[in-house]
Amino acid sequence: MEPLLEVQNLHVWYRVYGGYSKVLNGVNFLVNKGERVGLVGEAGCGKTTTMKTILRILPDQVSKIAQGKILFNGQDILQMNGNALQRIRSQGIAMIFQDPTAALNPVFTVGEQLSDVIRFSLRSIAQRKVEKKSIKQVAMQALKDVSMPDQERILGTYPIQLSGGMRQRVCISMAITTKRELLIADEPGTSLDVTIQDQILRLLHELVKQQNTSIILITHSLGVAREMTDRIYVMYAGTMVETAKADELFANPLHPYTLGLLASVPKLTGGGIAKGIPGRLPDYRNPPPGCRFSPRCPRAMPVCEFSPPPFFDVGYEHKVACYLFQESRND
Amino acid sequence: MRIGPFLLRRLLLSFFVLIGISVLIFVIARIVPGDPARMALGPRAPQEVVDRLRKEMYLDKSIPEQYFYWIKGVVQGDFGKSLYSKRDVSADIMEYLPATLELAFLSAIFMVIFAIILGVLAARYRDTWVDTVIRTMSYLGVAIPAFVVAVLFLLLFGYVWPILPVIGRYSAWIVPPSPVTGFAGLDSLFAGNFSAFWDSFKHLLLPAFALALGSIFQEARITRSAMVDNMNKDFLAAERGYGIPERVIMFKYLLKPSLIPTVSVMGLDIASLMGNAFLVELIFNWPGISRYGINAMLNKDLNAISAVIIIFGLIFVVVNIIVDLIVAYLDPRIRLSGARGS
Numbered sequence: 001m002e003p004l005l006e007v008q009n010l011h012v013w014y015r016v017y018g019g020y021s022k023v024l025n026g027v028n029f030l031v032n033k034g035e036r037v038g039l040v041g042e043a044g045c046g047k048t049t050t051m052k053t054i055l056r057i058l059p060d061q062v063s064k065i066a067q068g069k070i071l072f073n074g075q076d077i078l079q080m081n082g083n084a085l086q087r088i089r090s091q092g093i094a095m096i097f098q099d100p101t102a103a104l105n106p107v108f109t110v111g112e113q114l115s116d117v118i119r120f121s122l123r124s125i126a127q128r129k130v131e132k133k134s135i136k137q138v139a140m141q142a143l144k145d146v147s148m149p150d151q152e153r154i155l156g157t158y159p160i161q162l163s164g165g166m167r168q169r170v171c172i173s174m175a176i177t178t179k180r181e182l183l184i185a186d187e188p189g190t191s192l193d194v195t196i197q198d199q200i201l202r203l204l205h206e207l208v209k210q211q212n213t214s215i216i217l218i219t220h221s222l223g224v225a226r227e228m229t230d231r232i233y234v235m236y237a238g239t240m241v242e243t244a245k246a247d248e249l250f251a252n253p254l255h256p257y258t259l260g261l262l263a264s265v266p267k268l269t270g271g272g273i274a275k276g277i278p279g280r281l282p283d284y285r286n287p288p289p290g291c292r293f294s295p296r297c298p299r300a301m302p303v304c305e306f307s308p309p310p311f312f313d314v315g316y317e318h319k320v321a322c323y324l325f326q327e328s329r330n331d
Numbered sequence: 332m333r334i335g336p337f338l339l340r341r342l343l344l345s346f347f348v349l350i351g352i353s354v355l356i357f358v359i360a361r362i363v364p365g366d367p368a369r370m371a372l373g374p375r376a377p378q379e380v381v382d383r384l385r386k387e388m389y390l391d392k393s394i395p396e397q398y399f400y401w402i403k404g405v406v407q408g409d410f411g412k413s414l415y416s417k418r419d420v421s422a423d424i425m426e427y428l429p430a431t432l433e434l435a436f437l438s439a440i441f442m443v444i445f446a447i448i449l450g451v452l453a454a455r456y457r458d459t460w461v462d463t464v465i466r467t468m469s470y471l472g473v474a475i476p477a478f479v480v481a482v483l484f485l486l487l488f489g490y491v492w493p494i495l496p497v498i499g500r501y502s503a504w505i506v507p508p509s510p511v512t513g514f515a516g517l518d519s520l521f522a523g524n525f526s527a528f529w530d531s532f533k534h535l536l537l538p539a540f541a542l543a544l545g546s547i548f549q550e551a552r553i554t555r556s557a558m559v560d561n562m563n564k565d566f567l568a569a570e571r572g573y574g575i576p577e578r579v580i581m582f583k584y585l586l587k588p589s590l591i592p593t594v595s596v597m598g599l600d601i602a603s604l605m606g607n608a609f610l611v612e613l614i615f616n617w618p619g620i621s622r623y624g625i626n627a628m629l630n631k632d633l634n635a636i637s638a639v640i641i642i643f644g645l646i647f648v649v650v651n652i653i654v655d656l657i658v659a660y661l662d663p664r665i666r667l668s669g670a671r672g673s
């Protein structure tokens with residue numbers, strides 16, 4: 001399989017009062033062409049930050065990309081100039097945001113926002129002006145593709161006039177209106193009730209199948225990740241701690257954090273993740289220098305305190321960032 | 332766009348506000364000691380003449396009836412006679428109001444243009460010297476009233492660096508066009524007199540700028556902070572992420588939501604321009620209605636005072652409606668409140 005997106009040793013910090021909040025601490029992960037990748041981890045572990053860094057849409061005044069590479073089709077997004085970046089955004093990667101209410105501009109109509117998304121992606125593809133009418137056609141089609149009825153009317157509405165589920169669909173339509181190579185879905189439907197969340201996920205599933213794009217699906221439901229993705233990454237406090245094929249991960253979970261997650265699965269349906277693991281995420285302003293899970297880890301050893309564990313390959317495309325597996329093949 | 336009911340509500344409200352103002356003014360004018368008829372005719376007029384005028388002015392009727400007759404006149408533009416100029420107050424108003432409207436209009440234009448440009452610059456170059464200068468100026472703007480700026484301009488452009496006229500509406504060598512509208516610019520244009528147009532425009536610049544300056548910087552600050560607040564919003568990250576170019580993000584998707592607080596404050600500032608114009612008119616010897624109003628107060632010229640206050644109230648109300656419409660245009664959340672989805 002050919003790699004599409006490779007994130008290498010990514011460190012991202014936020015400027016906070018009195019210093020830096022060192023959120024991402026050497027993120028490594030890989031998405032192959034056509035692959036569906038799940039990303040799981042409790043709220044605040046840096047999933048959204050990682051994805052925003054990939055598109056270079058972090059709030060630039062308060063954030064700092066301290067180190068790392070983000071290779072998309074072999075080219076480093078972090079080194080790109082305006083035009084190349086523009087091409088990545090309009091044709092390469094699109095993101096569906098976590099909170100559809102916050103992701104839609106409250107003072108523009110759905111049609112206005114959707115049309116601009118279409119206009120600027122088309123223009124860079126064909127370097128030609130697309131007529132108003134055909135843009136509208138594409139916009140209506142995009143709404144149809146996300147099963148929105150009455151597209152003509154929806155184009156003229158403002159976000160506040162729509163229900164949460166409809167806003168989520170509008171957000172998805174913006175991301176899929178022109179085909180991208182990679183779709184990032186950040187906890188789609190989490191803010192909605194369970195039935196609607198279900199509909200949204202099924203819709204996404206269909207779209208990804210139809211368009212044959214790669215997808216990164218962020219979710220805090222391990223069940224959803226298992227059902228909808230080929231491979232899963234488990235993230236904790238700014239690093240990927242484990243990755244494997246979905247089935248392999250469930251059959252043979254290795255990292256103590258993943259074990260904790262799975263142990264708490266029955267409690268997951270209602271509330272947040274990791275209720276079963278005592279303790280909280282570390283303070284990013286002053287994180288533990290070694291394994292960031294060590295303060296909560298039931299199996300922590302002295303070696304865990306010094307430097308963060310790299311990925312250890314345990315075979316079957318299964319990797320674990322934990323010193324317990326240091327003895328296995330390391331490459 | 333459900334702008335109809337919104338407008339209707341605002342118009343109704345404004346109507347009651349104006350009725351309120353007129354009642355208040357009328358009652359105050361009648362409570363003030365002294366017989367208006369006697370004051371109009373002077374102490375030496377014979378009693379029967381005064382009585383005849385009292386009857387003409389309905390002063391022998393009850394107060395509500397008096398109000399009715401007075402307001403009937405006001406609606407028709409008849410504010411009675413000025414005790415001081417001995418002319419119809421409406422004639423005085425026709426003469427002085429356009430000069431002030433002209434001044435306020437240009438001030439408002441200055442505010443809109445400069446407040447937005449400076450606000451965008453301060454946001455774009457936040458935490459640099461550009462931002463610092465604008466912030467400092469806005470603090471000064473709060474502390475220094477318009478008339479001090481006017482005096483400074485007068486000194487600067489009257490003596491040190493005389494590139495702009497500082498007195499009146501026209502230069503002495505210009506023959507003013509015959510007043511049709513009363514607006515110097517329009518009248519000059521109607522008369523095809525371009526040198527008069529240019530001359531009157533130059534006369535307008537300094538007073539209008541002095542009047543606008545303090546507000547410009549405060550409004551720029553408001554624009555700046557709204558923009559900086561919105562800059563980190565997810566919707567901008569999303570729009571950027573979908574490949575919309577930076578200039579469209581900045582001047583469309585960021586600017587529009589950020590202008591909402593600016594327009595509200597600007598509306599208040601513009602509505603109070605007329606009242607604030609008084610000292611500026613005095614300093615630049617501008618023959619405007621604010622100066623006329625203050626003189627009327629000093630002379631206890633009740634009809635003139637009532638007229639000026641009613642006209643100021645009317646302008647205040649009209650400007651507010653316009654501002655509300657602009658805000659409603661900018662912010663669908665206001666326009667659509669009541670028609671909210673789930």
Ligand SMILES: Nc1ncnc2c1ncn2[C@@H]1O[C@H](COP(=O)(O)OP(=O)(O)O)[C@@H](O)[C@H]1O
Nearest residue numbers: 014021023042043044045046047048049050062
């Ligand atoms: N703009 C910001 N300024 C400072 N800290 C931030 C900012 N955005 C996110 N963070 C912090 O970064 C951490 C990771 O956040 P996020 O990436 O949103 O996590 P997730 O998506 O996994 O819930 C959190 O501790 C959050 O408080």
Ligand code: SF4
Nearest residue numbers: 291294297304322323
């Ligand atoms: S590296 Fe050490 S502390 Fe971290 S998860 Fe493994 S055993 Fe626990």
Ligand SMILES: [Mg+2]
Nearest residue numbers: 047048098186
């Ligand atoms: Mg998130």
